[in-house]
Amino acid sequence: MNSIQRKFAELATENAPGQEVRLTTHASDGAFLGGVIEGRPVDFSHGDVDAFLPTPGALDAFLEGYRRGGSQAYTEYLGDAAVRGAVAERLGIFTGAPLSAAEDLIVTPGTQGALFLAMGATVTSGTKVAVVEPDYFANRKLVRFFDGVLVPVEMDYLGATGRAGLNLDQLEAAFRDGARVLVFSNPNNPTGVVYSDDEIDAIAGLAGKYGATVIVDQLYSRLLYAGQAYSHLRAKSVARENLITIMGPSKTESLSGFRLGVAFGSASIVERMAKLQAIVSLRAAGYSQAVLNVWLAEPEDWMRDRIQRHQAVRDDLFAILRRVDGLALRKPEAGSYLFPRLPDLTISAIDFVRALRLQAGVTVTPGAEFGPHSFGSIRFNYSQDHEAAVAAVERVAALIERYRVRRVARSA
C-alpha cells in the first residue's frame, strides 16, 4: 500500500450518514436473530427535510438569485458581497459580537466546506490539534488528512450535569503539550449537550493563555430547547484573531439541499480560507448563496414552532429509550441528536446497526464514527416525522431486547 492509499484508508465513509446505500450484504447477516419488524422505514442518519420543510421564502430567494444572472453566478470567492453584508449584520447580533462583512466572513459549500477550509487554513503537517471526544466525526478525519496530530480531549457528557462535561485539565495539558488548534462543536454533535458559560469562559481563557486557534462549529446553536442558555465563544474576551465560528442553514432551517455554510471571525484565517476555496471549489454555488438572504430573518413564530416540534419529538423518543434497561442517555439540550449508549449486546455494535437497518428499517449512525470511546453508542438525528420516529424507536427498543446479553439468575 503506497502512502496515498494509506492516507485514504483512514477516510472510510461506508458508515457515514446517508451512505448506507453503498453497503452490500455482509457475512454476519446470517447471525441475525428473529424476523423483520414491520414499520415505515426511518433514516435517522440525517434530518428529513420532507418532515421539516425548508425555510419559507428560501426557494423564492434562490429564484431571485437565478434571475440576477451573471453577478450571482460569479461571486467573489468569499461569497456575494450583498449576501455577506446582510448575513454579517445578523450574525453579529446573534452571536453578540459584530463582524466586518468585507473581511471577517466567508460563504462556503455547506458547514462541511467551512470546516474543511478552516482546518486547511490552520493545520499542516505536524500541527497538534485538540479534538473533543465524542464530537463530529469529520474533525478527526480532517486532522489526519492534513497530516496533523490528534490530541484527544474527553467530554464526560453522561457524568456531567449543567455543563457539557469537557475535561478542562486535559484541554490545558493538550495546549501545554503544543496543541495549536482546538476544534469542537457546540451544541455537541452527537450528544446534543451545550457547553456551560463557565466552560466557554475556560476555553476562551486557555486558548488565550496558550495562543491557540479555536474552531467552533455552532451549526445547531439556533435550536435550543426551552430555558436552555447558550454562550457564544466569540462574545467572550477572546483573542478574535485566533477564533473561527462556523454556522449554516442546513439543520434547523432544512436548507441542506442548497449546500450553504459560513465561517466568520479572524480576518487572517478567513483570507487563507478564501485562497483555499479558490482551488477547492471556487465558491459556494452562486444562485444558492442568494438563499442566505432569508437566513436569520425567519418569522419568529415559524422558528418557535420548529423548535417546539423538535422538542416534542425529543421528549417522546427520550421517554421510550430511558425505559430500556441498561441504556445510558442524556437528554439533549439543543439540536436534534440523541446518542444513547447501548446495554451489552450479543452482537457487535456495528452488526447491531446493520440489524436495525435490515430487521427494523431503521438507519442510525454508529457511535464509532464519533470517537474511540463511543463504539457502544448509536446516533439518531430525530429531525423526522414525529409519528414515524416514535414507531421506529419502539422497534429499536424491541431489537435491543432481542439482542440483549442475559445474565443467568444465580440459584439461591
Place this chain on the structure above:
Amino acid sequence: MNSIQRKFAELATENAPGQEVRLTTHASDGAFLGGVIEGRPVDFSHGDVDAFLPTPGALDAFLEGYRRGGSQAYTEYLGDAAVRGAVAERLGIFTGAPLSAAEDLIVTPGTQGALFLAMGATVTSGTKVAVVEPDYFANRKLVRFFDGVLVPVEMDYLGATGRAGLNLDQLEAAFRDGARVLVFSNPNNPTGVVYSDDEIDAIAGLAGKYGATVIVDQLYSRLLYAGQAYSHLRAKSVARENLITIMGPSKTESLSGFRLGVAFGSASIVERMAKLQAIVSLRAAGYSQAVLNVWLAEPEDWMRDRIQRHQAVRDDLFAILRRVDGLALRKPEAGSYLFPRLPDLTISAIDFVRALRLQAGVTVTPGAEFGPHSFGSIRFNYSQDHEAAVAAVERVAALIERYRVRRVARSA
C-alpha cells in the same frame, strides 16, 4: 512566517478571474498615460451568462429536484444515483468509451471541485506532477497545496500548427524522472488549442509505459469550432485505472451558477475522491445535481447555434488583434479563450492589466497566472455579448498602441 503562512502565500488569488473587485488602488496607477476610453465595461475574466444564457430546461430541472425533497437534498457523496446513471451513459457515448455509473463517476461542486478531489486523491507530499505550461492556473497551485513537486512540460502553442505543441520529449523526461501524475486541459486553457490525435496517442503511450496517472480536464471539449477534430484520451488504449477525465456544464452550457462538475474514469481514484469529498463538502449541492438531468441532452440546434455564435465572436476579436503589430496570437480551435502575447510595452504586463481595467473598462486575466513563461500574455474569455466584446477589444488595441515601446527610427 510560519509554515502555514508560507503555504498560503503561494496561493495568491488577487489576480484570479472575478476577484478584481478586491483590488484596491495601486502605487503605479499614477504612471498611466492619457485618459479613459469610454465604452461599456466588459469582464473577460469569465464568461457572461447573461449574454449566453443557461441551457433551456436547467431551471426546471432544478425545481424538479427541489420538489423531490429529501432524497435530492441528501444524495450519496458520489452524487444522486439516477443523475449518475443518466450522465454516465451520455458521457460514455460522448467520449467513446463506456463507464459504470455505480463506480466510475463522481458529481462534484464544479469542475474546480473535480480537479481538487482528483489531485487530492493522487498527489501527496513529494509526488512529482507533470504540469503543462501554459495551462489552467489552479493546476500548479494544487500541486503546491498538496506538497507535490512541479515538473513543468512546455507547450509551444504559438510555434505549432495542427497540434497543440506539447513537448513530448520533456513529457517523457518528466515521467522518466519519476513524475507519477500528469495534469492537463484539452482544449487547453488559456490558449484554446486542441491536442492532435497523435499527441493524445503519445500521451496515452507514455503514461502507460511509465504507469503514470493522468488527469485530463476536458471542460471545453463540447465547444469545438467548425471542422475541428477532437480525440478523447479515455477512448485510447490507455490504462483506464490510471485515468480521470473532468468535465462540467459551467462553460458552453452557462450553468456555472449551479456549481456542477463530474470526474470519471478509474474506479479506485473515484472511490478516493468520494472519501475526500466526504470531508471537503459532502456532495455537490443536492438540488443543483438535478440540473445534470438536462446536460448532454440539449436540443441539437441550440448547441449548434451556441457554438456558431462563439465562433463569430472569436473571428471578430481575432481579426482585431491580428492587426496589432508585434502581437502573437494563435486562433483558438475550441472553447472561448484568446491568449495573445503582447508586444513590448512601457509598463509591466501586470500594470497593463490594471490600465485596461481602469482606463478601458476591460477586465482580463494576467498571463502570469498560467505559467512562468506567460507573463507577457493576457487571457480573454470571449463568451460575451458580441458587440460589447468587439468594442472592448478595440479599446484594448488602442491601449496597446498607447503603451507600446517605440523604437527610434535610425537615420540613414
